[in-house]
Amino acid sequence: MAKAHVTTTVNGDEYEFLCEPQQSLVNVLRDELRLSGTKEGCSTGDCGACSVMMDDRLVCSCLVLAVETEGKHIETIEGMGTAENLHPLQRRFLEINGLQCGICTPGILVAAKALLKKNPNPTETEIRFWLAGNLCRCTGYDKIIRSVQAAAEDLRKDKSNGNHS
Amino acid sequence: MDQVRYEAPETLDAAIALLSDDTTASTIFAGGTDVMVQLHSDLIEPEVIVNVKNIPDLIGIEEIGGVYTIGAATPVAELQEHKEFCEAWPGVIEGAELIGSVQVKGRSTIVGNLCNASPAADSVPPSIAAGATVNIVGPNGKRKVAVEDIVTGPRQTSLKKGEIIVSTTFPARPPHSGDAYLRLTPRTEMDIAIVGAAVNLTLDDLGICTTARVSLGAVAPKFLLVEECANALIGTRVDKNALYALGKAASDAADPISDKRGTRDYRVKTIAVMTLRAAERAVKRAREN
Numbered sequence: 311m312a313k314a315h316v317t318t319t320v321n322g323d324e325y326e327f328l329c330e331p332q333q334s335l336v337n338v339l340r341d342e343l344r345l346s347g348t349k350e351g352c353s354t355g356d357c358g359a360c361s362v363m364m365d366d367r368l369v370c371s372c373l374v375l376a377v378e379t380e381g382k383h384i385e386t387i388e389g390m391g392t393a394e395n396l397h398p399l400q401r402r403f404l405e406i407n408g409l410q411c412g413i414c415t416p417g418i419l420v421a422a423k424a425l426l427k428k429n430p431n432p433t434e435t436e437i438r439f440w441l442a443g444n445l446c447r448c449t450g451y452d453k454i455i456r457s458v459q460a461a462a463e464d465l466r467k468d469k470s471n472g473n474h475s
Numbered sequence: 476m477d478q479v480r481y482e483a484p485e486t487l488d489a490a491i492a493l494l495s496d497d498t499t500a501s502t503i504f505a506g507g508t509d510v511m512v513q514l515h516s517d518l519i520e521p522e523v524i525v526n527v528k529n530i531p532d533l534i535g536i537e538e539i540g541g542v543y544t545i546g547a548a549t550p551v552a553e554l555q556e557h558k559e560f561c562e563a564w565p566g567v568i569e570g571a572e573l574i575g576s577v578q579v580k581g582r583s584t585i586v587g588n589l590c591n592a593s594p595a596a597d598s599v600p601p602s603i604a605a606g607a608t609v610n611i612v613g614p615n616g617k618r619k620v621a622v623e624d625i626v627t628g629p630r631q632t633s634l635k636k637g638e639i640i641v642s643t644t645f646p647a648r649p650p651h652s653g654d655a656y657l658r659l660t661p662r663t664e665m666d667i668a669i670v671g672a673a674v675n676l677t678l679d680d681l682g683i684c685t686t687a688r689v690s691l692g693a694v695a696p697k698f699l700l701v702e703e704c705a706n707a708l709i710g711t712r713v714d715k716n717a718l719y720a721l722g723k724a725a726s727d728a729a730d731p732i733s734d735k736r737g738t739r740d741y742r743v744k745t746i747a748v749m750t751l752r753a754a755e756r757a758v759k760r761a762r763e764n
Binding site: 315330331332334353354355356361364367368369372373374375377378404412424437440442444448 | 479480482483504506507508511512514515516524525528550552575577578581584671688708
């Protein structure tokens with residue numbers, strides 16, 4: 311069986327790749343496109359480490375077929391900030407120690423960004439329910455929640471100051 | 476796994492032709508939240524994966540005169556964002572919201588939850604209680620089937636080779652109607668029901684229950700639609716006595732297994748409590764509209 315030829319947009323850039331019909335998106339992101347920021351944890355949609363945005367919808371990239379992303383818009387952790395210019399979520403996770411080993415972090419950052427876009431001022435309960443699909447075995451979650459709360463506040467201040475980055 | 480083919484037909488006819496080919500093992504691929512796991516653990520070994528999300532009939536939420544038709548490949552997240560549907564069927568949403576994480580709900584569908592045929596699927600009892608029907612198209616034409624007639628046992632459905640569920644239809648709501656779904660789980664999120672109970676009822680202007688449908692999950696090999704439970708409510712004001720009779724009827728109907736989530740006895744006892752509480756919630760909603 312010939313490989314499928316797929317054209318998709320990742321973080322605003324158009325990519326073309328060849329993939330097996332049953333290959334998952336996380337697999338192609340990491341191994342074909344060399345975007346290894348997205349992590350593969352459980353491969354069954356339970357841990358959320360592979361969270362990405364697909365057409366503005368938060369999904370587990372292990373549960374998406376790479377071949378079905380033809381014409382779609384994917385956003386991964388690589389599109390979130392740069393080392394020089396971190397996203398407020400990334401900055402707060404560093405400051406508040408919202409991570410230890412870091413494997414769950416890209417997925418949590420992508421998921422938290424999706425939450426704050428939908429709900430700029432979430433309660434602790436809302437954050438905990440939204441991130442229920444992102445497992446972390448190091449932090450005990452409290453520092454993750456506090457990091458998201460702090461970043462939410464930063465983003466609200468940025469917005470009220472007219473800075474829409 | 477070898478030689479898998481991927482197809483993404485844009486019409487129902489093309490999809491049915493692919494799925495009804497007797498010589499080829501095929502799988503329907505919509506949300507993919509079950510199929511991807513089964514595929515990569517070799518639980519299924521299809522020769523062709525048929526992505527049905529490019530077929531317009533399977534996408535979207537349509538309302539005509541209070542009757543909602545939900546395309547089978549519409550993700551749960553879209554249902555959650557549909558304010559009017561959420562107001563019309565809060566119990567159905569309570570069930571659908573329990574299908575995994577935000578990530579999973581971005582992809583999963585209530586028809587996938589149904590066709591995966593786990594007796595503990597959370598969106599199915601409230602759909603049965605709602606009196607929902609699924610619209611099926613196959614090689615021999617169309618048919619409409621009540622949701623309760625789809626799952627015949629664990630991992631088994633009454634769908635025939637080549638058939639696709641195109642959509643689910645929820646009937647129009649009379650005034651003073653309410654529904655609710657409650658489940659018991661070991662933890663609050665991301666787990667499977669020990670027992671689940673859905674109640675849908677309508678009251679008259681005096682507050683007397685005129686119709687009721689009660690469906691139970693995870694207490695038998697398939698979902699139950701329990702007439703004795705409905706009869707315990709109909710003709711009453713859904714008072715304490717009626718609720719007690721309802722709970723007892725639910726326990727009497729339950730025939731569960733014992734597993735790591737709960738013993739048979741525990742399930743038989745707790746299904747009474749969950750059904751009673753779901754009815755309290757449904758009747759509260761019915762009184763408010």
